[in-house]
Amino acid sequence: MSLKSVKQSFEIPAFSFTCGRTLPVRLGYETYGTLNEAKDNAILVVHYFSASSHCCGKYQESDPLPGFWDGLIGPGKAVDTEKYFVVCADNLCNCGAKNPNVITTGPMTVNPETGKPYALDFPVPEVLDVVNTQKHLLEQLGITHLKAVMGPSFGAMTSWQWAVAYPDMMDAIIPVIGTPKLPVWGGFNPLQYAIKVAKIDPKFRRGNYYDQEEQPTDTLRLCLEMMNVAAFQAGYYERTYKRDVSADRACYESVLGQASFEDKLDAIVELSVPFVDLNHWLYTCRTCLNYDVSRPYGGDLDAALARIKAKVLAIPSRLDVLHPWQFVDWVTQRITWLGGNAECYPIDSDLGHMAGILETFRFDHKVRDFLSRL
Amino acid sequence: MSLKSVKQSFEIPAFSFTCGRTLPVRLGYETYGTLNEAKDNAILVVHYFSASSHCCGKYQESDPLPGFWDGLIGPGKAVDTEKYFVVCADNLCNCGAKNPNVITTGPMTVNPETGKPYALDFPVPEVLDVVNTQKHLLEQLGITHLKAVMGPSFGAMTSWQWAVAYPDMMDAIIPVIGTPKLPVWGGFNPLQYAIKVAKIDPKFRRGNYYDQEEQPTDTLRLCLEMMNVAAFQAGYYERTYKRDVSADRACYESVLGQASFEDKLDAIVELSVPFVDLNHWLYTCRTCLNYDVSRPYGGDLDAALARIKAKVLAIPSRLDVLHPWQFVDWVTQRITWLGGNAECYPIDSDLGHMAGILETFRFDHKVRDFLSRL
Numbered sequence: 001m002s003l004k005s006v007k008q009s010f011e012i013p014a015f016s017f018t019c020g021r022t023l024p025v026r027l028g029y030e031t032y033g034t035l036n037e038a039k040d041n042a043i044l045v046v047h048y049f050s051a052s053s054h055c056c057g058k059y060q061e062s063d064p065l066p067g068f069w070d071g072l073i074g075p076g077k078a079v080d081t082e083k084y085f086v087v088c089a090d091n092l093c094n095c096g097a098k099n100p101n102v103i104t105t106g107p108m109t110v111n112p113e114t115g116k117p118y119a120l121d122f123p124v125p126e127v128l129d130v131v132n133t134q135k136h137l138l139e140q141l142g143i144t145h146l147k148a149v150m151g152p153s154f155g156a157m158t159s160w161q162w163a164v165a166y167p168d169m170m171d172a173i174i175p176v177i178g179t180p181k182l183p184v185w186g187g188f189n190p191l192q193y194a195i196k197v198a199k200i201d202p203k204f205r206r207g208n209y210y211d212q213e214e215q216p217t218d219t220l221r222l223c224l225e226m227m228n229v230a231a232f233q234a235g236y237y238e239r240t241y242k243r244d245v246s247a248d249r250a251c252y253e254s255v256l257g258q259a260s261f262e263d264k265l266d267a268i269v270e271l272s273v274p275f276v277d278l279n280h281w282l283y284t285c286r287t288c289l290n291y292d293v294s295r296p297y298g299g300d301l302d303a304a305l306a307r308i309k310a311k312v313l314a315i316p317s318r319l320d321v322l323h324p325w326q327f328v329d330w331v332t333q334r335i336t337w338l339g340g341n342a343e344c345y346p347i348d349s350d351l352g353h354m355a356g357i358l359e360t361f362r363f364d365h366k367v368r369d370f371l372s373r374l
Numbered sequence: 375m376s377l378k379s380v381k382q383s384f385e386i387p388a389f390s391f392t393c394g395r396t397l398p399v400r401l402g403y404e405t406y407g408t409l410n411e412a413k414d415n416a417i418l419v420v421h422y423f424s425a426s427s428h429c430c431g432k433y434q435e436s437d438p439l440p441g442f443w444d445g446l447i448g449p450g451k452a453v454d455t456e457k458y459f460v461v462c463a464d465n466l467c468n469c470g471a472k473n474p475n476v477i478t479t480g481p482m483t484v485n486p487e488t489g490k491p492y493a494l495d496f497p498v499p500e501v502l503d504v505v506n507t508q509k510h511l512l513e514q515l516g517i518t519h520l521k522a523v524m525g526p527s528f529g530a531m532t533s534w535q536w537a538v539a540y541p542d543m544m545d546a547i548i549p550v551i552g553t554p555k556l557p558v559w560g561g562f563n564p565l566q567y568a569i570k571v572a573k574i575d576p577k578f579r580r581g582n583y584y585d586q587e588e589q590p591t592d593t594l595r596l597c598l599e600m601m602n603v604a605a606f607q608a609g610y611y612e613r614t615y616k617r618d619v620s621a622d623r624a625c626y627e628s629v630l631g632q633a634s635f636e637d638k639l640d641a642i643v644e645l646s647v648p649f650v651d652l653n654h655w656l657y658t659c660r661t662c663l664n665y666d667v668s669r670p671y672g673g674d675l676d677a678a679l680a681r682i683k684a685k686v687l688a689i690p691s692r693l694d695v696l697h698p699w700q701f702v703d704w705v706t707q708r709i710t711w712l713g714g715n716a717e718c719y720p721i722d723s724d725l726g727h728m729a730g731i732l733e734t735f736r737f738d739h740k741v742r743d744f745l746s747r748l
Contacts, residue, residue: 019626124629184615184635185608189563192636193600200592201574218574226567234559234698241558245669252393255498255660261558262566286629295619321695324608
């Protein structure tokens with residue numbers, strides 16, 4: 001029996017973006033467990049790049065897979081829904097804008113002033129804007145203090161941003177496979193690449209493709225592929241996408257031909273295509289690319305980290321190429337040096353970055369213990 | 375005083391590709407040092423992906439930079455040109471087809487039968503074909519046995535291929551930052567990406583762009599960028615491409631805007647654009663993607679490695695994402711297990727893959743010692 005997932009939604013009639021624009025916003029969210037009378041048992045979970053507020057459970061028992069962190073969240077699990085009230089919201093510009101289980105506001109949303117999709121007229125959200133939408137939701141739920149903010153990858157980035165922006169709001173943060181500023185290497189690959197490919201694709205039309213017959217689907221496919229590649233690492237790919245030198249022909253006959261291992265990845269990527277909007281994908285890329293908690297402090301990372309009052313349990317993955325574990329390790333040491341309370345718990349997995357999402361068994365005991373001591 | 379570099383060329387009137395096609399081929403080469411009377415002091419150096427036969431020295435003293443491995447090759451250096459005769463040839467489909475110091479045959483070459491460039495009608499070379507062009511050159515120079523075959527990256531791949539295909543031809547190989555089959559992860563990123571972007575770009579026209587007004591230059595730029603990113607690693611990028619959150623504007627105003635760190639990489643990439651032909655780049659990508667020394671043995675890597683008679687000194691770089699050092703380490707252990715003679719000497723550098731090209735000081739003493747014992 002899985003936890004029963006129910007998608008709800010909340011509205012912010014006039015949400016102010018950091019850039020100065022103000023727009024109506026509506027986003028989905030899911031909750032698990034029960035908010036206690038003191039309203040002090042809430043944990044905010046933030047989803048990763050291409051995920052949604054579906055952080056655990058199933059909508060129906062027949063769903064093929066549960067929410068993305070089901071291994072970690074549920075009755076008796078590390079994030080025990082019999083003790084904690086778990087809240088998870090869909091991000092602004094959520095990539096899965098075409099997924100019926102996602103409720104988001106972004107470029108695909110119809111601008112009430114024009115009756116047409118915003119497309120690239122939608123403001124570029126900062127991670128701080130994502131934090132602020134979640135703060136609205138918590139206020140609507142009557143929650144003024146959180147036990148913890150946690151999440152993998154983009155969820156980790158958001159957790160760091162929460163702790164810097166609103167240091168009194170939570171007891172702890174648990175950033176998993178994520179850093180307090182996006183490493184530029186992981187910014188180029190695969191995020192900036194995605195934006196550059198879209199610019200080359202004439203079907204992209206600077207984001208105005210919604211009413212066109214030809215859609216920029218090849219660019220979307222390549223974006224999804226590049227993210228998959230970067231999110232794993234060489235060893236995992238070597239065992240998953242095997243060469244077949246005996247059967248392959250096309251890749252030897254033409255530079256545009258493919259090997260079977262390339263076809264295999266194409267087929268996996270294709271499964272996601274129907275659910276993703278390219279503009280939303282590119283917006284999420286740009287939001288990540290721009291992410292740096294030190295921005296309000298003129299780029300002084302020490303100034304940002306020194307604001308953190310939450311206890312920090314940072315969990316990087318040693319073969320992660322997007323958010324290198326060495327950087328996470330350095331950040332936790334730096335926080336301790338600055339008088340804070342931070343711990344780094346690196347995990348080893350051939351899945352690289354994705355270990356923080358797919359292999360929660362490598363750190364669930366650590367999370368359980370950490371939460372029990374708050 | 376630098377060594378004096380002189381470009382020469384050799385022709386193979388009817389070169390037989392592995393795929394069965396036969397074409398006239400003309401390639402450039404450079405030599406350093408003197409071939410002794412016994413003709414047994416030759417070392418074949420093979421260049422990396424985007425380099426050329428200019429492996430050391432300068433054409434003119436005013437050249438801003440010497441050849442790519444000048445730190446390793448020269449009088450009194452680890453590959454001592456007072457003892458050894460160094461030969462280095464331009465690859466088939468050399469990326470720098472527009473560089474006046476490169477002589478190559480590939481898609482940009484005029485097909486004598488049609489009077490037009492081959493474009494994608496040029497056969498896809500295998501690394502074995504590159505080896506065979508070099509074998510022709512050595513025969514023309516009267517060299518029937520090599521002291522060693524060595525090179526970084528593509529040069530390492532070619533060294534492995536030499537040792538498997540012609541095991542009696544050399545005393546030793548020194549593959550630096552390269553594996554005997556391309557890891558698929560490093561095949562997708564950045565090699566297959568390059569080919570996929572070209573397919574999306576209407577200016578590419580399936581390679582028939584030579585007589586067109588609009589050139590697929592944006593795709594070429596992105597190809598060059600993706601290679602630069604993959605060839606280094608996160609730490610190096612972090613210190614080289616710094617964020618400037620105070621000065622940046624465009625990246626916060628539009629999803630298509632860029633941060634200054636992105637502009638900086640664009641500017642570096644732009645320096646290479648005039649010298650590179652996109653088709654040649656894509657061919658080199660496909661040649662690498664297809665590379666697996668076990669192909670003639672049905673994919674049995676043990677069968678390929680067991681053929682090697684040369685002593686092997688393999689030098690991987692620990693933060694290399696394209697050719698993981700763990701794989702190189704495993705291969706050398708496997709060769710020893712199979713009765714061969716192989717040693718792995720991993721280096722540590724924040725340059726990742728590029729350490730094998732730019733930081734020869736990390737392994738030149740090892741190369742000197744290894745060569746002195748042959």
